[in-house]
Amino acid sequence: MFTNSQILFDRARQVIPGGVNSPVRAFKSVGGSPIFMKSAKGAYMYDADGNAYIDYINSWGPMILGHAYEPVLKAIQEYAAYSTSFGAPTELEIKMAELIISMVPNIDMVRMVNSGTEACMSALRVARGFTGRNKFIKFEGNYHGHADSFLVSAGSGVATLDIQSIPGVTQAVANDTLTAPYNNLPAVQQLIADHPDSIAAIIVEPVAGNMGCILPQAGFLEGLRALCDEHGILLILDEVMTGFRLARGGAQERLNIKADLVTFGKIIGGGMPVGAFAGRREIMEWVAPVGKVYQAGTLSGNPIAMIAGYTMLSTLDNNPGIYEELEQKATYLVDGLKKVFTEAGIVHQVNQLGSMMSVHFAEYPIIDFSAAAGANNELFKRFFHAMLERGVYLPPSAFESWFLCNALTQEDLDKTIAAAKESIAVIAG
Numbered sequence: 017m018f019t020n021s022q023i024l025f026d027r028a029r030q031v032i033p034g035g036v037n038s039p040v041r042a043f044k045s046v047g048g049s050p051i052f053m054k055s056a057k058g059a060y061m062y063d064a065d066g067n068a069y070i071d072y073i074n075s076w077g078p079m080i081l082g083h084a085y086e087p088v089l090k091a092i093q094e095y096a097a098y099s100t101s102f103g104a105p106t107e108l109e110i111k112m113a114e115l116i117i118s119m120v121p122n123i124d125m126v127r128m129v130n131s132g133t134e135a136c137m138s139a140l141r142v143a144r145g146f147t148g149r150n151k152f153i154k155f156e157g158n159y160h161g162h163a164d165s166f167l168v169s170a171g172s173g174v175a176t177l178d179i180q181s182i183p184g185v186t187q188a189v190a191n192d193t194l195t196a197p198y199n200n201l202p203a204v205q206q207l208i209a210d211h212p213d214s215i216a217a218i219i220v221e222p223v224a225g226n227m228g229c230i231l232p233q234a235g236f237l238e239g240l241r242a243l244c245d246e247h248g249i250l251l252i253l254d255e256v257m258t259g260f261r262l263a264r265g266g267a268q269e270r271l272n273i274k275a276d277l278v279t280f281g282k283i284i285g286g287g288m289p290v291g292a293f294a295g296r297r298e299i300m301e302w303v304a305p306v307g308k309v310y311q312a313g314t315l316s317g318n319p320i321a322m323i324a325g326y327t328m329l330s331t332l333d334n335n336p337g338i339y340e341e342l343e344q345k346a347t348y349l350v351d352g353l354k355k356v357f358t359e360a361g362i363v364h365q366v367n368q369l370g371s372m373m374s375v376h377f378a379e380y381p382i383i384d385f386s387a388a389a390g391a392n393n394e395l396f397k398r399f400f401h402a403m404l405e406r407g408v409y410l411p412p413s414a415f416e417s418w419f420l421c422n423a424l425t426q427e428d429l430d431k432t433i434a435a436a437k438e439s440i441a442v443i444a445g
């Protein structure tokens with residue numbers, strides 16, 4: 017007897033590489049066959065076999081208010097009637113830019129793109145144009161999308177697949193990508209000393225979400241800021257996950273850190289394919305058509321995507337209490353899970369900031385990629401499947417952050433903790 021998901025997966029593999037349109041969906045890291053979804057509402061997803069799951073991925077972040085959020089659905093329906101694309105400017109794009117600039121600190125201008133990948137790729141190009149330098153620094157286990165230059169030590173999807181060097185990325189491109197361990201300032205200092213006057217940018221996930229959820233240690237981001245100022249390097253904060261999630265103004269607001277360029281994705285599109293990069297006027301005016309750094313997109317600023325994102329961001333902007341509620345929910349869940357693991361005698365680390373979190377089965381703190389990779393990820397695999405069987409959908413890899421949505425109720429959280437207790441009893445027993 018096969019489930020509908022298994023039948024769909026077999027069919028998908030004939031016509032889509034690996035049966036999925038993005039690798040982490042394939043369950044490679046946890047084994048087994050991916051679940052095909054049919055619908056979702058609030059904190060729940062429903063699969064092709066009619067099973068319900070409490071969702072802790074929330075489309076990898078965008079669904080911060082829960083799935084099928086009514087005001088977003090309504091706005092999409094209304095705007096679709098005007099046309100799904102113009103290829104000419106609209107007032108909606110100005111409203112979107114004005115709203116983003118009013119919510120996010122330290123930015124004067126924003127350019128809309130269609131994904132987080134494009135946002136990071138374009139921000140790096142602008143940094144190179146602005147500084148006239150070619151090299152940049154990224155951190156092991158940080159993910160900045162799948163553009164060539166970033167596919168070095170790129171965390172989650174890439175780590176999960178265990179691709180050491182990526183076929184298709186030329187050595188010449190890889191040579192301009194310098195990497196340091198996350199939370200390691202001396203390593204960054206050394207790279208800067210080794211490559212004087214040739215580093216355009218440091219790009220960093222201010223809270224890393226692509227190797228589990230890993231917090232910046234005290235002084236790390238401040239140290240990067242100081243190094244950038246000292247050496248004429250631009251600091252790019254990749255806020256594709258953290259933007260509009262850790263606070264209205266993202267990690268810049270929450271952690272009080274100033275970026276030169278910021279990249280967005282995920283929440284900014286309210287579930288539609290949207291990304292953006294933003295920064296101070298003097299930097300952003302290097303972007304075409306004002307400046308010479310070329311960057312374009314046929315569907316960029318798409319009206320349906322803009323109204324979905326605008327509706328989502330306005331809701332967050334007008335209801336700052338959402339962030340406190342989300343954090344309380346996450347803290348309740350974290351405390352509950354820690355209690356379950358402790359009572360069962362399972363060594364564990366649960367990392368959390370705001371509504372981002374992750375569970376690592378290790379006895380030492382998880383502060384960088386090698387720590388995350390050294391945890392008992394076999395146990396995570398079994399935990400993932402035991403939770404899935406009990407109707408809880410966790411990210412299908414220990415190298416991914418969990419994302420909570422505000423549609424979660426106390427009852428959902430208690431169900432999740434109860435499922436964890438049962439799961440641990442079964443897999444550790």
Ligand SMILES: *Cc1c(COP(=O)(O)O)cnc(C)c1O
Nearest residue numbers: 131132133159160161256257281
């Ligand atoms: C998801 C993600 C990206 C890439 O965004 P896509 O929309 O998937 O291209 C870039 N940076 C970070 C930090 C991300 O989490």
